[in-house]
Amino acid sequence: MEDWVGGLWDKLIRRSAYRGYPQAAVSLSSLERTAPLFFHAMGGDPGLTLRTAVGTAHGARRRWLERVAGIGQQVELAWRDGQSLYLPEQIDLYPDPQLNRDLYFWLMALAAQADTASGLGWLERNRQATLHCLQQMPGLAALYRRLVEALLPLRDTPADATARAQEMVIQATLLNPEQALPLPASTRPPQPVLLWLHPSPPVQHAAAKRPGDAPAEGEGESRDSKKRRRYRARRDTPDERKNGMLLVFRAESLFTWDEYVRVNRNTDDDDEDNAAAAEDMDTLTVSHDTQRRASRLKFDLDLPAAAYDDTPLGEGILQPEWDYRRQQLIPAHCRVQPMLPRDALPATLPERLHAEARRLRRQFQALAPERSRRYGENSGPDIDIDRLIRFLAEKRSGHAISEPPLYQAWPPGERSMACLLLADLSLSTESWLGEAGQVIQVIRDSLLLFAEALAATGDPFGLYGFSSLRREEVRFLMLKDFGERHSDLIRGRIQAIRPGYYTRIGAALRQSTQILLQQPVRQRLLLLLSDGKPNDLDHYEGRYGVEDTRQAVLEARRAGLIPFCVTVDHEAGEYLPHLFGRHGYVVVQDARRLPQVLTRLYATLSRPG
């Protein structure tokens, strides 16, 4: 009974002490699609990802009721660093939902303008960014005034003189950002200003790498990023002297998980419960540890026993490789091993893709008949009236050519275009792309939707995947051969693909080129779907891999193919122009949009011409 009353009391006092207006709350997820676009348009770096900010203790004086209820120590403020833009998960500052929504857009505009590296104080930095926003964007000025006018009555007037002086300066700056005022010193930090960016943004060392660290193959971002929760990270350099056998702190001080000591322990993976514990913490210590347990082990586990491996087909095909140092093609250097995915059973399209697939099928069906009509054919069901008139006129004038093509035709089944999609299935595709999930999952979905769309056009197409393990084993996964009909068997194969091994793009491209060249069509499109640079265990990395890939692309182009690369690698701008030419690739910023980009690309590329 006491517990029950206590619980009720706690709930009641928390609710009455809470300053926000939960009934008017607007969540960041409702702006998920519009927010990135808006931020880019405001001048924000398109490479930044959108994350929810974590609450930080503001240290300002709280109201009496808040202190009694034990709430209000933390505040969620917006900030930006080199990796991400952080915004509160939800805003319920104002009683009007529209104002809360406007505040999101204001914060994004402000974050896009703010110069994080200026070295100015918090107040001055925000004042200048605000001023810049108001001068550049007159529409925002009205919005800002509304936000400020609604904000001022919500702020407390502190009793303490210095705190009050501080508050006066903040209010004056909010009302009139043209005027720079110094912030008076006070023992306590001022009340947080939700219209401004974080005074001391948490430094993100978690994602930043120290020079000399090994690249994180397959490591990706942690699962936490999926929930977009970020912790106030504290960098910790492991002290090599601290050894697991030595107790360097008193056991009774071990109150929380928060207290961190790096212990040199062997590889045992952490409990699931840790995630729950981490949720409750203020600070998460991130240690720079040169060992990576999972990936270290994976290196050896990478090799599946023959019985569990994908089903190899035949002896393999030898492909050459380009050695840029010698500037020549080494013949029969790589063995391409065509394979079928193991455990592939016929499967239907996953439920979650149905709506999108239906939409794409409809679009692509509409695309198909329009472009199969051909004028000026030697035979066909319809007469090309325009050409006939021209011919008759020329005949009368005595300049007619003997056998003019005077028909219109819709050649059945004989399309002008064949498309081969080659997907990168190397281990790096196992990594996480924040919200979008694993790269491999995105690739799977893209392949499924792309196949549905292409099947609707009737264009011949093939789907293949590749990964490699040195030059002896370039694994070439047959998902759908050109001869095969699109069916549940194909869908099953696509869903059975798993990431593994490395990225020897050159050999796989050469193999694809040969397959595509056998198609009796006018235009042959070779689409490469990748998530990063070429690399393999041997010398196939860096310049060598890039040059071999470039050579394979050039060979394909010389053979009359149209190679094109679609990638989710944000750094692709550094090397892809070299490989595919300036107009031969597209970087997809948000992996979730990959299926749409891919299918739209196909629709654009295959327009009549």
Added chain:
Amino acid sequence: MNAPALPSTHIPFYQPVADECAVFEQAWRQQLPILIKGPTGCGKTRFVSHMAAVLGLPLFTVSCHDDLSAADLVGRHLIADGDTRWCDGPLTRAVRSGGICYLDEVVEARKDTTVVLHPLTDDRRILPIERTGEELQAPPGFMLVVSYNPGYQHVLKTLKPSTRQRFVALSFDFPAPAVELAVIQQESGLDAPRAQQLVTLAGQLRRLGGYDLDEAVSTRLLVYCGKLMMSGMSPLTACRVALVEPLSDDPDTLAALQQVVLTQFGA
């Protein structure tokens, strides 16, 4: 494509960005053909009409499409009054009259079309007309100008290198803000503050080109928007119909674009 724009005292407005006018004039004097590359609505066509007027040359513009053949450019026989009559195509007329033949979006034309251009673009400067047995020698005033819009949307449609290497080439892009401001004011008659807001808005929207939008907003659309605003339409509506809706069909993208418009023309 039929009636040539005859040289007149009226010179279409064109705001030079760099030395493109001088380049064009020199190319014309040296009898060299010109290739203009650039995104949609950045002023390629206007530039050519401006130069034709400045140089006092008749202009024959052909908007190329995927069924445009060599015969459409050169000419054809027509039946009239029970007899046949040869009718010159725009290219032939340009050669005969010593004017500018402008092939807009030349990559859209059928592949065989470009072959007829080859003898005109080298030092021979001839146009053989197979069907009448003529071989026209281009007079000094004749100039061939072609344009196209490079970009990944046009990967399948680019000029063959053998064709491209016959032209002096100019790259166009959207003008610098100050130039664009002048263009909008001149073309739509909009006042400076609102024109400035449109230019800033264009800058914001162009940041999305290539990432979130296929193509960036063109100067032409900005001029349309300015004209609508001058006609008394509210800025928000004008921006929606002239800038936001033409750029995308995706509802989320449209919502975001409208939000960007609000930063300039908010209530």
